[in-house]
Amino acid sequence: xxxxxxxxxxxxxxxxxxxxxxxxxxxxxxxxxxxxxxxxxxxxxxxxxxxxxxxxxxxxxxxxxxxxxxxxxxxxxxxxxxxxxxxxxxxxxxxxxxxxxxxxxxxxxxxxxxxxxxxxxxxxxxxxxxxxxxxxxxxxxxxxxxxxxxxxxxxxxxxxxxxxxxxxxxxxxxxxxxxxxxxxxxxxxxxxxxxxxxxxxxxxxxxxxxxxxxxxxxxxxxxxxxxxxxxxxxxxxxxxxxxxxxxxxxxxxxxxxxxxxxxx
Numbered sequence: 001x002x003x004x005x006x007x008x009x010x011x012x013x014x015x016x017x018x019x020x021x022x023x024x025x026x027x028x029x030x031x032x033x034x035x036x037x038x039x040x041x042x043x044x045x046x047x048x049x050x051x052x053x054x055x056x057x058x059x060x061x062x063x064x065x066x067x068x069x070x071x072x073x074x075x076x077x078x079x080x081x082x083x084x085x086x087x088x089x090x091x092x093x094x095x096x097x098x099x100x101x102x103x104x105x106x107x108x109x110x111x112x113x114x115x116x117x118x119x120x121x122x123x124x125x126x127x128x129x130x131x132x133x134x135x136x137x138x139x140x141x142x143x144x145x146x147x148x149x150x151x152x153x154x155x156x157x158x159x160x161x162x163x164x165x166x167x168x169x170x171x172x173x174x175x176x177x178x179x180x181x182x183x184x185x186x187x188x189x190x191x192x193x194x195x196x197x198x199x200x201x202x203x204x205x206x207x208x209x210x211x212x213x214x215x216x217x218x219x220x221x222x223x224x225x226x227x228x229x230x231x232x233x234x235x236x237x238x239x240x241x242x243x244x245x246x247x248x249x250x251x252x253x254x255x256x257x258x259x260x261x262x263x264x
Contacts, residue, residue, distance in 0.1 A: 017028035039056035062090060071247070078215045081247065083109050085260055086173055088210045092116040094172040097165065097205075099198055101125035102181055102192065104136030107151060108143055110173070113146045124165050126154040129188060130180050157199035158190075162205060170207035173254065178226060179217035189220055192229040197231050212261040219254035227257055234261055 041190045067084040072074035083106075090096060098107045107125045114121035127133055131154055140151055154164045158176065165171065176198070178190045202212050216227045234244040243262040249255040 051091065056101065076102060078247075078258045079106070080259050082175065082213050082215055082260075084105075085174070085258075086110070086161060086211070086213060087113060089209070089262070090114060090173050093118050093120045095122045095124070095165075095169045096173040097161060097171055097175065097202070098123065098125040099161060099174055099176045099202070100178060101127045101136045101153070102132050102177055103183070104139035106175055106177055107136055108140060110175070111140075111144060111148050111151060117147075119147075119150070121150055122169065123151045124154065124161070126158060126161060127158045127181075128155070128157050129169055129181055129184065131184055150158055157198075159194040159201060161198065162201050165205060171202075171205045172207060172210045172211075174202035174206060174210075174212050176212075176214040178214060179220055179223060184222065189222060190226065191222065192226040195226055196229050199230065203237075206263050208263055210263050212223075212263075214259040214261075216257045216259060218257060230259055234259065237261065240264075 005191060009236050064087075067076050067080055070131050071078065071081045071240060086109070090110070092114060092117050094114045096110045096114055098110055101107050104125075107123060108124045111121075112125065127136070133155055140149070152164065156164060161174070176190075176195070178195065180186045180189045199212065206212060214230060216223065216230060218224045218227050231246070232244075234242075237244055243264065244260070246259045248257045248259055
């Protein structure tokens, strides 16, 4: 029995996992949980990982366990956790969004995950700071091959992502690395108001089986308010259609907080 926090609700989760040889398989996992409602009653629901709207087909969580354990013991960064989760959702040829491209590291990670010979993949990356776009452009020019140059950079607020993403391009991943630009002006940060509008936009464009990924930095002014806004948004999502969770260090209050919103 395992207890997890989904949004603002704690649930008891029972997992049934068959053992196949010495490998760790999740193909036939079904999670059964009791949700405590506002009236004090509990309602049981299930998350079936065999459903077509679940995580992409994979035979194991290879690599994810090591990153998660490394994060718990302070050996891995929150962004490494995020990238590891993305790999189990994103497919080759997908359309993905880096809503806060910063210095381009998340953007490059996305390109490596979606690029294939078909040329159908697209990565939309945006930022409000000219310095961030210049840094990302230079970094991608240095680190990507010609066939991997499938990024569209936009000088735009993440709350306006729908302005640059075609309506007929359902999105598999929208990622946010919030806070300020590393190495830049720390006084320029993401704000809870625009981040909330960006989350609503991501909600509209995300396809079933897609993921909204956030790394929230609470150590700067306004960071904790931004996390609270994200938690409120996530907690209000229908449990039948969304799986929402966060990873937070209890005795490191200023540590970054990864948040994942998976659309079933």
